[in-house]
Amino acid sequence: MATRVGPRVALDVRHLRKCYGSVVAVEDVSFGVRQGEIFGILGPNGSGKTTTVECLQGLRRADAGEIDVLGLDPRTEAGRLRQRIGAQLQESALPDRIKVWEALHFFSSLAPGGPDWRDVMERWDLGGLRNRAFSTLSGGQQQRLLVALAVVNGPELVFLDEMTTGLDPSSRRVVWQLVRDLRDQGTTVVMVTHFMDEAEHLCDRIAVIHGGRVAALGTTAELIAEFAGRSEVTFSTDLADIDFVRHVDGVATVEQDGTRVIVRGTGPVLARVAAALVAHGDAPIDLEIRRGSLEDAFLAITGDGSAT
Amino acid sequence: MRTTAELTRLELKLFIRDPMTVLFSLALPVIVLLILGGVFGNEPGELDTGGPVYRGVGAMDYYVPAYVALVVVSVCLISVPAHLAGNRERGVLRRYHASSITAWQVAMAELGVAIVISAVSVVVLLVTATIVYDFVGPWSIPIVLLGFVTSTLAFSTLGVLLGAVLPTARSAQALGMLLWFVMLFLGGAGPPPEVLTDAMRAISTATPMWHAVRVMQHGWLELDPDGSWLILLAIVAIGAPLAVRAFRWE
Numbered sequence: 001m002a003t004r005v006g007p008r009v010a011l012d013v014r015h016l017r018k019c020y021g022s023v024v025a026v027e028d029v030s031f032g033v034r035q036g037e038i039f040g041i042l043g044p045n046g047s048g049k050t051t052t053v054e055c056l057q058g059l060r061r062a063d064a065g066e067i068d069v070l071g072l073d074p075r076t077e078a079g080r081l082r083q084r085i086g087a088q089l090q091e092s093a094l095p096d097r098i099k100v101w102e103a104l105h106f107f108s109s110l111a112p113g114g115p116d117w118r119d120v121m122e123r124w125d126l127g128g129l130r131n132r133a134f135s136t137l138s139g140g141q142q143q144r145l146l147v148a149l150a151v152v153n154g155p156e157l158v159f160l161d162e163m164t165t166g167l168d169p170s171s172r173r174v175v176w177q178l179v180r181d182l183r184d185q186g187t188t189v190v191m192v193t194h195f196m197d198e199a200e201h202l203c204d205r206i207a208v209i210h211g212g213r214v215a216a217l218g219t220t221a222e223l224i225a226e227f228a229g230r231s232e233v234t235f236s237t238d239l240a241d242i243d244f245v246r247h248v249d250g251v252a253t254v255e256q257d258g259t260r261v262i263v264r265g266t267g268p269v270l271a272r273v274a275a276a277l278v279a280h281g282d283a284p285i286d287l288e289i290r291r292g293s294l295e296d297a298f299l300a301i302t303g304d305g306s307a308t
Numbered sequence: 309m310r311t312t313a314e315l316t317r318l319e320l321k322l323f324i325r326d327p328m329t330v331l332f333s334l335a336l337p338v339i340v341l342l343i344l345g346g347v348f349g350n351e352p353g354e355l356d357t358g359g360p361v362y363r364g365v366g367a368m369d370y371y372v373p374a375y376v377a378l379v380v381v382s383v384c385l386i387s388v389p390a391h392l393a394g395n396r397e398r399g400v401l402r403r404y405h406a407s408s409i410t411a412w413q414v415a416m417a418e419l420g421v422a423i424v425i426s427a428v429s430v431v432v433l434l435v436t437a438t439i440v441y442d443f444v445g446p447w448s449i450p451i452v453l454l455g456f457v458t459s460t461l462a463f464s465t466l467g468v469l470l471g472a473v474l475p476t477a478r479s480a481q482a483l484g485m486l487l488w489f490v491m492l493f494l495g496g497a498g499p500p501p502e503v504l505t506d507a508m509r510a511i512s513t514a515t516p517m518w519h520a521v522r523v524m525q526h527g528w529l530e531l532d533p534d535g536s537w538l539i540l541l542a543i544v545a546i547g548a549p550l551a552v553r554a555f556r557w558e
Contacts, residue, residue, distance in 0.1 A: 057406065059402075059405060059406060059557075078408075079408050079410075082406065082407065082408035083408055087406040087407075089399070089402055089403065089406055091399045091402065092399035092400070092402040092403040092406070093398045093399040093400055093403065094400060094403060095322050095395065095398075095400055097322050097325040097326065098318070098322060102318065102321070106314060106315075106318050107407055109310070109311075109314045110311055110314065110407050110408065110409070111407075112310075146403075149403075153407070
């Protein structure tokens with residue numbers, strides 16, 4: 001699948017800065033998005049994620065920085081840019097009385113040359129709701145419609161800002177698959193999220209924004225390896241003396257609580273601890289490993305928790 | 309152009325789906341017509357001091373074209389600002405903005421809706437007036453139509469300006485209503501201008517509605533419009549770029 005992410009760049013931003021009055025929302029953000037990838041922007045509330053993507057779409061004017069989106073500058077070419085991108089925004093809505101099909105038809109008519117809106121309606125499972133007014137839809141249905149509107153103009157690049165907010169677990173999975181389908185058809189996706197599982201399941205690469213800066217950038221595996229690289233091995237043992245475990249390669253700490261033992265370390269720590277135990281005549285039946293998760297990495301990066 | 313047409317069509321459809329707004333737009337001028345018509349009849353009046361009232365024509369002859377202006381003012385100052393501000397408050401404008409709709413296109417769509425709704429409302433008004441009262445027909449239909457379009461342009465400019473800068477639907481509605489009331493009583497469609505005090509008349513001639521009434525009465529009654537056409541056009545020329553500049557998407 002690596003070939004899918006082409007070498008071409010869909011978006012490149014360097015030293016983006018944006019203030020609201022005296023409040024600095026985005027301090028200094030730089031990253032690049034490759035054509036055809038799903039790029040995640042992860043960060044705590046108020047970290048500048050939404051402001052960043054709004055500047056990239058030309059909805060807000062960046063105070064400083066170089067921005068290149070599909071070869072256009074959103075500050076001077078916003079009109080042309082918006083024809084080629086799709087957007088699902090936070091805190092946006094449709095008129096109460098607009099019907100589902102009318103919304104799809106209307107936004108599709110703004111960008112001639114896009115896909116048939118009826119196909120989009122069916123693909124996003126909105127056909128059954130076609131004559132329902134926006135205000136009568138559930139929160140999840142409204143959200144699904146708003147995401148569908150982001151792609152109804154057949155964009156090359158689509159921005160999704162907390163797209164699964166309000167969706168139930170099964171709808172989230174459906175939407176995730178649709179976003180993967182989009183990428184597989186060649187659309188580049190930039191998504192803002194605060195859900196770890198969503199980032200982990202969907203994103204090819206992730207930028208963690210914290211305090212208006214990019215605090216980390218990489219694939220999920222890279223972020224975990226760098227920021228949550230320690231694994232935690234637990235087991236029960238009747239051995240009285242387990243001091244030998246401390247000397248196993250890669251082990252950093254050993255905690256003992258009665259018969260329960262927690263070993264933390266890096267590298268192939270599970271295999272090495274297991275080998276050492278067997279060599280000392282014990283084979284615990286409940287030997288388990290917990291590897292660092294994206295959430296551990298996120299908490300380590302944003303300083304809201306200590307690295308494990 | 310295509311976007312403006314699509315947006316106008318959509319906004320019109322949505323307008324028609326809101327029964328209270330439709331009822332309000334259609335019924336209000338008719339109610340005012342029936343009440344004031346019942347009070348004043350259609351006799352040319354005379355002041356105690358001897359001068360003519362109603363610019364020298366019958367009361368109903370005076371009021372019918374004035375009410376055409378009133379329809380335009382009602383739609384543009386009550387519906388348009390509240391609608392725009394409401395759309396901003398709810399994030400609809402944000403959604404439009406992200407789809408490369410421009411402030412000009414939003415303003416033009418509001419104008420389109422205002423023209424259609426006002427036209428329907430004027431027809432209802434004229435049909436009612438014809439059934440209930442005797443009044444003279446228009447002197448020049450082309451000038452009446454031109455006056456209607458010019459008035460709608462001027463007042464939808466003001467409506468969009470209000471909707472562009474007022475933050476919430478409630479504040480837009482409150483201010484729109486306030487302006488509407490002042491204009492209803494002092495703008496020439498309420499008490500005849502001749503009975504107003506000098507101070508009131510000074511305010512009167514400063515209201516945009518006064519000029520819309522003059523323009524309509526020009527086409528309908530062949531009365532002197534003074535500079536009212538130019539003032540309405542000046543409102544458009546100055547107000548429209550201002551409204552688009554001041555336009556806020558969120």
